[in-house]
Amino acid sequence: MDKALVVELEKLIGRDAVVSDTTRLLSYESDALAMYSAPAELVLLPKDTAEAAACMRLLAHYDIPIVPRGAGTGLTGGARPIAGGVVVATSRMRQVFEVHPEDGYARVGAGLVNIDLTHACKSHDLFYAPDPSSQRACTIGGNVANNSGGPHGFKYGSTTQHIMGLVVVTPQGDIIDLSKPKVDPDGVDLVGLFVGSEGTFGLATEVTVKLEPCPELVETLLAVFTGEDGLDRACDAVSEIIAVGLEPSAIEILDSLTIAAVEESSFAAGYPRGASAVLLIEVEGTETEVRGTCDDIEALTRRLGAAEFRRAQDEVERHKLWEGRKGAFGAMGRVAPDLYVADAVVPRTKLREMVRATVAIAERYGLKLATVFHAGDGNLHPNICYDRRDPEETGRVVKAGVEILEACVKAGGSLTGEHGIGLEKLGEIGLLFSEHDLQAMGRVRLAWDPKLRMNPGKTIPLRACVELSDGPRSAESAV
Amino acid sequence: MSKTADHVLQRLEALVGADQVRTLPPWAPSSQETLEIPIAYPRDEGQARELLRLAESDGLHVLPTGAGTKIALEAPRESAHFLIGTEHLCGIIEFEPADGTLTAWAGTPMRELSQLAAEGGRRVTPQLAHTSATLGGAIATAQTGDDRLRYGPLRDQLLGLRALLSAEISSQSGGRLVKNVAGYDLHRAHCGGRGRFGLILEATLRLHPALGAELHIESEVADLQAGIALAKRILASTARPLNVRVVETAQTILRVHLGGREDVVEDELRTMSAICSSFAPAAPLQFGAPVFRACSLRSQAENLAAWSSMIRDGLELETTLVVEPGIASASLIPSAPIARRLVSSQLPNIPQGIDVVLPTEVPTGLSTGVLALQGAVRKALDPKGLFAN
Numbered sequence: 001m002d003k004a005l006v007v008e009l010e011k012l013i014g015r016d017a018v019v020s021d022t023t024r025l026l027s028y029e030s031d032a033l034a035m036y037s038a039p040a041e042l043v044l045l046p047k048d049t050a051e052a053a054a055c056m057r058l059l060a061h062y063d064i065p066i067v068p069r070g071a072g073t074g075l076t077g078g079a080r081p082i083a084g085g086v087v088v089a090t091s092r093m094r095q096v097f098e099v100h101p102e103d104g105y106a107r108v109g110a111g112l113v114n115i116d117l118t119h120a121c122k123s124h125d126l127f128y129a130p131d132p133s134s135q136r137a138c139t140i141g142g143n144v145a146n147n148s149g150g151p152h153g154f155k156y157g158s159t160t161q162h163i164m165g166l167v168v169v170t171p172q173g174d175i176i177d178l179s180k181p182k183v184d185p186d187g188v189d190l191v192g193l194f195v196g197s198e199g200t201f202g203l204a205t206e207v208t209v210k211l212e213p214c215p216e217l218v219e220t221l222l223a224v225f226t227g228e229d230g231l232d233r234a235c236d237a238v239s240e241i242i243a244v245g246l247e248p249s250a251i252e253i254l255d256s257l258t259i260a261a262v263e264e265s266s267f268a269a270g271y272p273r274g275a276s277a278v279l280l281i282e283v284e285g286t287e288t289e290v291r292g293t294c295d296d297i298e299a300l301t302r303r304l305g306a307a308e309f310r311r312a313q314d315e316v317e318r319h320k321l322w323e324g325r326k327g328a329f330g331a332m333g334r335v336a337p338d339l340y341v342a343d344a345v346v347p348r349t350k351l352r353e354m355v356r357a358t359v360a361i362a363e364r365y366g367l368k369l370a371t372v373f374h375a376g377d378g379n380l381h382p383n384i385c386y387d388r389r390d391p392e393e394t395g396r397v398v399k400a401g402v403e404i405l406e407a408c409v410k411a412g413g414s415l416t417g418e419h420g421i422g423l424e425k426l427g428e429i430g431l432l433f434s435e436h437d438l439q440a441m442g443r444v445r446l447a448w449d450p451k452l453r454m455n456p457g458k459t460i461p462l463r464a465c466v467e468l469s470d471g472p473r474s475a476e477s478a479v
Numbered sequence: 480m481s482k483t484a485d486h487v488l489q490r491l492e493a494l495v496g497a498d499q500v501r502t503l504p505p506w507a508p509s510s511q512e513t514l515e516i517p518i519a520y521p522r523d524e525g526q527a528r529e530l531l532r533l534a535e536s537d538g539l540h541v542l543p544t545g546a547g548t549k550i551a552l553e554a555p556r557e558s559a560h561f562l563i564g565t566e567h568l569c570g571i572i573e574f575e576p577a578d579g580t581l582t583a584w585a586g587t588p589m590r591e592l593s594q595l596a597a598e599g600g601r602r603v604t605p606q607l608a609h610t611s612a613t614l615g616g617a618i619a620t621a622q623t624g625d626d627r628l629r630y631g632p633l634r635d636q637l638l639g640l641r642a643l644l645s646a647e648i649s650s651q652s653g654g655r656l657v658k659n660v661a662g663y664d665l666h667r668a669h670c671g672g673r674g675r676f677g678l679i680l681e682a683t684l685r686l687h688p689a690l691g692a693e694l695h696i697e698s699e700v701a702d703l704q705a706g707i708a709l710a711k712r713i714l715a716s717t718a719r720p721l722n723v724r725v726v727e728t729a730q731t732i733l734r735v736h737l738g739g740r741e742d743v744v745e746d747e748l749r750t751m752s753a754i755c756s757s758f759a760p761a762a763p764l765q766f767g768a769p770v771f772r773a774c775s776l777r778s779q780a781e782n783l784a785a786w787s788s789m790i791r792d793g794l795e796l797e798t799t800l801v802v803e804p805g806i807a808s809a810s811l812i813p814s815a816p817i818a819r820r821l822v823s824s825q826l827p828n829i830p831q832g833i834d835v836v837l838p839t840e841v842p843t844g845l846s847t848g849v850l851a852l853q854g855a856v857r858k859a860l861d862p863k864g865l866f867a868n
Binding site for chain 1: 575576577578579580600601621623631632634635644647648649650651652654655656657658659660661662663664665667668670671672688689717718719739740742743746747774775776777778806807808845846848849850852853855856857858859860862
């Protein structure tokens with residue numbers, strides 16, 4: 001990196017906010033997809049929009065690629081560089097600028113941690129609905145970039161449905177202020193387009209979010225399935241709950257390996273160790289609504305063979321049941337040192353057959369599969385436990401991952417429900433979209449970023465343009 | 480009809496047949512009004528592509544049109560040389576009730592979608608007053624339905640779509656799944672894009688469970704502000720109505736639409752009665768298309784209502800004022816359709832904090848940076864400049 005540029009950047013945002021020493025840069029060489037890594041040349045930590053814009057104007061002058069980054073909890077390699085460039089992280093932008101209880105919105109810095117937003121508005125009996133498993137670490141800006149979901153997306157939808165406005169710094173360093181909360185967009189829906197663009201359009205520095213009123217009553221349920229076909233029957237129960245029109249706020253499935261890992265970890269939730277699958281269900285609303293829906297779900301799951309049905313008796317038990325679910329990825333560290341978290345979507349009527357298909361694929365490659373997923377949305381997370389120090393095993397993981405995605409797309413599904421395409425799935429995006437589709441997306445990308453300096457090599461392949469890409473994933477490139 | 484228009488008409492007739500080109504407005508076929516620009520109705524996607532090829536080769540601008548129920552919301556027609564009607568581009572492509580998704584051709588009337596969904600125990604939203612409105616038209620005009628308070632705007636229901644950007648290029652984004660973040664959400668631009676970014680061919684909507692019970696109730700209130708005050712108490716309660724409206728004509732009425740599990744509706748009715756003892760059951764009320772709709776935030780509902788009331792008084796037209804505090808919206812519904820320009824020419828200065836959604840000519844106060852970016856995105860979506868702006 002040009003020393004003169006580093007000095008200029010230090011003048012703009014201070015020496016402490018410019019990370020250039022090799023040891024500190026290591027933290028930024030990958031996101032939570034540790035399989036792929038590449039060093040950043042420099043990391044910048046601007047504290048606000050003005051500092052970010054000043055840095056990005058300078059980087060534009062030097063024509064340097066920029067990789068936006070939140071907390072680095074993403075699972076597709078989207079927040080790490082692929083061929084040098086500068087990482088601009090929002091981790092110092094943790095401000096809560098305003099909370100408007102009557103109008104149901106808040107304006108916050110992009111680096112605010114997801115759970116801290118809900119804490120900030122709790123006194124107003126409001127909460128922020130999207131709740132990724134990483135919500136204790138992931139940032140609102142990162143959620144915007146990936147259009148993140150979470151268990152309660154079943155009722156409340158993904159991030160895009162909760163974003164009312166943004167402040168975006170363009171690759172040229174211009175500030176686009178779209179932060180005024182709007183009932184409907186003025187003209188082209190720039191905010192709607194930006195959400196889910198995975199850092200390829202610009203850097204979001206401020207976010208105006210919609211807040212939801214806290215429900216009067218919340219009940220958390222656990223339906224336990226045992227026996228060889230327990231996972232099948234758990235899947236059937238989910239499909240049936242949706243088919244009959246019951247409306248819980250979250251429906252999650254955890255399989256036996258996940259249950260065992262959770263119960264042996266510090267996240268132990270009291271899931272029955274011998275179970276082949278559990279359904280973790282949450283119901284919210286008025287007392288009448290919650291009681292009625294819970295009764296209907298209990299009757300339905302028992303009819304479909306649930307061996308046990310439990311209702312959390314108090315807040316402590318409720319919290320514990322969810323801690324187990326949210327800590328499941330971490331708990332899998334007990335099974336193997338690394339975890340490949342696949343993220344595919346299938347039609348909700350095909351849950352049983354597609355979960356079976358993923359199990360069969362993992363078995364064929366001799367891999368250990370733990371499944372925990374947002375069943376209500378058809379969003380599968382087949383998690384392959386492996387050791388990345390073993391190149392041969394890593395190669396099998398990559399191949400199995402691709403095969404799982406292909407099977408899901410073939411069944412009418414999608415490559416990603418909440419993690420994004422990033423670097424990981426770039427090679428498979430052609431399974432979903434034609435060249436024309438991708439070209440249309442490419443033109444929109446060029447409208448935001450004419451020189452393709454924002455997060456190059458991610459999200460969509462721009463075949464007509466020069467991409468700084470180390471190529472889509474392959475067994476050989478995984479380290 | 481000018482020579483150019485005559486030429487266009489002949490070219491259109493040669494492409495799709497004389498019987499599929501009209502110069503009379505479909506929304507009033509028996510009227511004396513003659514359109515200055517013809518509408519061509521392609522029978523299928525192939526013909527639609529041919530029409531766009533014609534536009535490209537002859538340097539013409541086109542504008543898609545649905546059933547004509549929201550004519551005031553279209554992009555201005557003056558710059559279009561011909562319209563493409565989606566009447567024949569209709570039918571269901573995929574409907575799986577248990578998946579909760581419905582994919583249909585853009586020209587399919589919303590009425591058909593609602594009926595089909597209901598047969599499968601599902602509900603389509605938005606529920607529109609004009610049930611003959613097409614799926615594509617509803618998306619292009621980002622229609623607000625009767626049930627937005629409960630389910631959110633149409634853009635939250637739109638899971639994906641496919642559009643023709645030119646004769647050769649069709650563009651798909653999103654998909655037929657309730658959750659999917661692959662690729663950029665270009666469908667968000669088409670939603671409310673007023674047909675300026677392509678001809679929507681097909682779209683997928685998220686469906687909701689059918690309501691076990693529904694109930695409309697109403698009560699006369701002293702005036703608009705008293706109605707809004709009561710509406711806000713309802714909105715602050717635990718009830719989740721489909722809508723809460725204050726309707727002002729000769730008298731002022733507070734109307735509430737409840738729906739859901741039967742026991743929940745009964746519960747909510749008790750809550751409503753505790754807030755306003757004079758609520759009585761009412762028949763469902765259907766409103767026509769607004770000539771004017773303004774939005775703000777909930778905290779601005781009183782100002783919004785007062786300002787919209789002033790607009791209404793200034794229009795010297797017979798209109799109903801409908802204020803929906805829950806979605807911070809006010810609409811003026813005329814007793815008879817009127818031209819868009821009539822309203823826009825009579826709008827006074829817009830107070831800060833209020834956004835006029837319609838008509839389109841009203842300046843929005845966007846910054847030059849935002850306008851430039853919008854322009855760049857518009858060019859990206861309409862690379863050949865075929866669609867009227």
